[in-house]
Amino acid sequence: MNRNPQLNAHGELQHLITLEGLSREILQGILDTAEPFAEVAEREVKKVPLLRGKSVFNLFFENSTRTRTTFEIAAKRLSADVINLNINTSSASKGESLLDTVDNLAAMQADMFVVRHASSGAPYLIAQHLAATGREHIHVVNAGDGRHAHPTQGLLDMYTIRHYKKDFTRLTVAVVGDVLHSRVARSQIHALRTLGVPEIRVIAPRTLLPSGVADMGVRVFQDMKEGLKGVDVVMMLRLQNERMQGALLPSPQEYFKYYGLTPDKLRLAKPDAIVMHPGPMNRGIEIDSAVADGSHSVILPQVTFGIAVRMAVMSMLAGS
Amino acid sequence: MKIHIRNGHVIDPANGIDRAADVFIAKGKIVGVTGGNPRGDGAAPPGFEANATIDATGCIVCPGLVDLSARLREPGFEYRATLESEMAAAAAGGVTSLACPPDTDPTLDEPGLVEMLKHRARLPEFAHVYPVGALTINLEGKRLTEMAELAEAGCIAFGQANTPVLDTQVLMRAMQYAATFGFSVWLQAQDPYLAKNGVAHDGEISARLGLAGIPVVAETIALATILHLARETGVRLHLTRISSADGIEMVAAARATGIDVTCDVAVHHLHLCDQDIGFFNPHARLDPPLRAAADRDALRAGLASGAINALCSDHTPVDDDAKQTPFDEAEPGATGLELLLPLTLKWAAEMQLPLATALARVTIDPARILGIGGGTLSAGAAADVCVFDPQAPARISRETLKSQGKNTPFLGQELKGRVRCTLIEGHLAYDGAFA
Incomplete structure (x- = not known):
């Protein structure tokens, strides 16, 4: 089991299981x-x-x-x-x-x-x-x-970023939301690192971050306003219904107030920043409709x- | 039957013997260990005429191994393993005494079940079986079992296997009741809330693989509770399967304040850590989870120093169907009876420990925790003996394993140290010459 099982003996892709370890x-x-x-x-x-x-x-x-x-x-x-x-x-x-x-x-x-x-x-x-x-x-x-992992989602996200931003090696990218439970976030982080993005940030309350997240080569922010400053790309994550109330988060309202992407918060990012979301979106919970449907959003092109x-x-x- | 084991190198940690010597056995008991001259047989005791001779040239002769945890899966899980298959595995692994945890189905909470198990295990080629009785009925943590009756039926201690007692009042009373009769209580320290849904050590690897984590504090918080209650009740406490560096420190600190506590570690945890999960290898799904490399190193050092008292196989045969699943659905556990000796030797070699120190952790030290007379080659002791070639390769494969459980992270590997023969009360339980 030493060889990456998704590569064949010639180092070519036999399966696509994770983006981790791919060149x-x-x-x-x-x-x-x-x-x-x-x-x-x-x-x-x-x-x-x-x-x-x-x-x-x-x-x-x-x-x-x-x-x-x-x-x-x-x-x-x-x-x-x-x-x-x-x-x-x-x-x-x-x-x-x-x-x-x-x-x-x-x-x-x-x-x-x-x-x-x-x-x-x-x-x-x-x-x-x-x-x-x-x-x-x-x-x-x-x-x-x-x-x-969700490698094709990670790849389509990279495709989208490349389409709008061309060069990965000058970008600051923020991943926002439930990283703990997110296969999308893990695939995104591996791909962003491999493609040479110099600064990858994750933004979430501590309850939604795995304890070893810093070892994945990211900067961790609890304050969304700090984390969004000067970023080129904002990648929002979906918050599952069952996680909105309980021991992880007190309420969807409080989550939206502190971690929902609103036009106000988005203004802290670069003026030409793009906003992405893997879908399906929870409007008013992780993202404001004004952002989801706004000029920075590339959410529908992602699907295409x-x-x-x-x-x-x-x-x-x-x-x- | 009189047996003469000649030309071997005898290591009997309890008696400080570590030299070329011969062992003499009669009527199922050790008669004596003699010799010690660089070459040549030891002198037989006066009047001793052997009817059988075992040539142990090139081999170590030591007390049979004493294993503090081996699941025999009877009663209730006979599709996983049977007494016959697992006893064959024990003998092939040089294990002559073993404690079995109470998590059978039904659990070992009734004297009749214990008597039945002891009765079934009475064949001469079977290792001595020491059942750990259930501390609470059906391990539910609510009502105490009839500990005194269970002890009469053959239980040597009382525990909960891997199931915690949630109600601390019940736990305290169980300890008080056990202390009343002088019984030991064996507990595994894991807080069930912090461990909820967890399948791997909470850290870098679980974060990367997307596996739900079990943090180290799940162990230390449970340890704190258990140790405080042990101090309060004065019960003799044995902690099973310590998994973290922090846990070792807490046990050592408790011992320093006078709490009567011992602990053990599973042999897999000495050699593996969370990185060995690799690409979601279900064989690395263990309970407690394999922790970080630093924890593994602390366990290795703690066992060497004696901070951890004993090493056990934590033998848990699991059928293929329950292992050939995604990691988080796989049933925890690994087969271990036949790996205990080679993995003990591997640890000793890597730590550059004297063999006598290493073998003490699987013979006399666990025997003391069990409170049985075994684990030595003292004159008059039961002739439970393991003869092994420390250099001979032992291939770990589905074909070579006698246990019905083929579930081990070491599958396909070659380890050093092969049992040549195992004697149980002087009875040849395993003869590797023909294996």
């Missing part, structure tokens, strides 16, 4: 590959035949509409056959284990699994199981696992770019 060349290669796919979306016929005849299984053990849909669109634009499976937790209660499910679907001649799972590391387990059973030709794409980035990842893994 700048690999990350830039994915972003470069995504560029022409963004143009495909502008055409009248939005299809290319790169995955013709391949079967992509969307394996969602946790609910998601947006991510699953964008993966589905991406695969279809690459001419793949797409099968959507919402397995939820009910299959576990029926007694079928994760690996049994995987074995059954692999027997249906899958070429790629796009996996979302509530447990951190689940895609590794699947990739290792496929390798151990001689089916390493089936690719695994992580569509979000627990708190661990997400399709191109996912096309790039799938074609690089399984393209003929």
Whole structure:
């Protein structure tokens, strides 16, 4: 298990499970590959035949509409056959284990699994199981696992930043919100570091920060106004409903007051700062509508770019 | 049956023996250890005529290992392991005495269950089994068990396995009641609230991997509670599976103020830390969690100095289905009976410790905590003996492990130290020559 399990023996991407440990060349290669796919979306016929005849299984053990849909669109634009499976937790209660499910679907001649799972590391387990059973030709794409990683989200965020800001090596980027529970934040931080962003800030109350967060190469701010000063990019994180009241936070109102992104707070950032959010947004909790719909917001372009980035990842893994 | 173990190097830490010598056994008991001249057999005791000879050339001859925690999974979890499979593992690992925690199903809270376990474990090739009785009924932390009855049935101490007693009033009364009869109470220190949902040490690795953390304060806060209650009640306290540097310091400080407390560490925690979780290896999911490298180093040093009294396998066989899952869903625990000796030797070699010091931590020291007579080669003691080749490679694989649990982070590795034979009361329980 010393070799990064998502790389093959030649150091090429076999699976996409996390952005951690991937080189700048690999990350830039994915972003470069995504560029022409963004143009495909502008055409009248939005299809290319790169995955013709391949079967992509969307394996969602946790609910998601947006991510699953964008993966589905991406695969279809690459001419793949797409099968959507919402397995939820009910299959576990029926007694079928994760690996049994995987074995059954692999027997249906899958070429790629796009996996979302509530447990951190689940895609590794699947990739290792496929390798151990001689089916390493089936690719695994992580569509979000627990708190661990959401690599295609991280990549589409990098694509968005590059689109608007060009050069990563002069930027100050702030990640704001529930870092503790966020797979998105972890993927963003790894990618920003690899791509050479000199200052990465995280802004959150202590209850929403993992204790080892400073070891990830970020500057930690508890005061949002301090943290936003002079930043080029503000990346907001979603706050899950169940975390708004209880032992982590007292109330959504207080959270919005101190950590919600309002026009006032945004004025502390650079005048040309962009505002991002992985969606779905909680308006009035982590972000003010005036910001979400305002001139700094690139939230909808993120969604569009997400399709191109996912096309790039799938074609690089399984393209003929 | 009279047995002569010849040409070996005898290490009996309790008696300060560490030299070339021969061991003589009759009627299941040690008759004597003689010799010590650089070459040549020790003289047999007068009138001793062996019917069997074991040639221990190149081997260490030591007391059979005493393991403070081995889950045999009976009753209740026979699909994970059976007495037969785990006793074979014990003998193959040189373990001749073991304590089993009460977290069976049903839990060891009834004298009948304990009697049944003792009865089932009575075969001559089986290690001596010392059940730790449940401190509270069904380990629920509400009602005391019939400790005196359970002790008569064979329990040597009372504990909660990994389940904490939430109600401190119940815990205090359980300690008072145990102290009334002079029984030891064995507890694992982990605050269940601070550990809630946690699956890994709270630190850099858990932050990076996105695993819910168990902070060190979960151990130290529980330790503070337990140690205060031990002082108050005067109970003889044994703390199981210390995992952190802070925890070791607290136990040492408590001992310095006169609290009657001992503690142990699991063998995995001497060699591994949270970094060994790697890419979410479910075999590294343990309870308590593998902590930071600095904690591991403190555990290694603490065991060497004696601040930690004993080393145990914390043997926990888990079936594949419960391990081949995402990390946070995997059942904690690792198989350990067959790794205890090689991992003890590895620790000793890496710390440059005398073998006698290292072996004391798995023989006489745990025997004293158990309050049994074993762990020595004294004349008249039960002939529980382990003969091992410290240099022979031991491959840890699914095929070589006799335990039904193949769950170990060391799977696929080659360690040094292989048991050549194990005697239990003079009975040849394991013969590695044919293994």
